[in-house]
Amino acid sequence: MNAMRIDHLAICTRDLERMKVFYEKYFGAAAGPKYHNPEKKFESYFLTFDGGARLELMTQPGIPVTGSQDLGLAHFAMAVGSKQEVNRLTEQLRSNGFIISGEPRITGDGYYESVVLDPDGNRVEITI
Numbered sequence: 001m002n003a004m005r006i007d008h009l010a011i012c013t014r015d016l017e018r019m020k021v022f023y024e025k026y027f028g029a030a031a032g033p034k035y036h037n038p039e040k041k042f043e044s045y046f047l048t049f050d051g052g053a054r055l056e057l058m059t060q061p062g063i064p065v066t067g068s069q070d071l072g073l074a075h076f077a078m079a080v081g082s083k084q085e086v087n088r089l090t091e092q093l094r095s096n097g098f099i100i101s102g103e104p105r106i107t108g109d110g111y112y113e114s115v116v117l118d119p120d121g122n123r124v125e126i127t128i
Helices: 016-027 083-095
Strands: 009-012 035-037 042-048 054-059 076-079 100-106 112-117 123-127
Touching (some): 083 100, 083 112
Parallel strands (some): 076 123
Antiparallel strands (some): 035 042, 100 112
16 A cells, blocks of 8 residues: 555635735745636635645635634644744744734644634744
């Protein structure tokens, strides 16, 4: 049996370009070319991070507003390498107007992390 791995995660958004810039600027993502299907009015980018993880950002007219974090993807984590970088990036995001929904801390299971809401309100853990 071949080794299994998660290939990518996907996030639907109403503002594709704003989300792309957020992940490029703060987490060093490299965006591939924009995909556009004019018939379905669907657009997407695949973002690649150091280490090979990928995130697909997608948009299409009629995306419903759920307003709930109770179901579905709860969060994903971006490892930035050190406690100092967690603190620095958290403060940079705060000063740039993003909501810090979890201050830097050591969690009960020993992780050092903070939590920021991306432009669409998705929870992104910033960890070592």
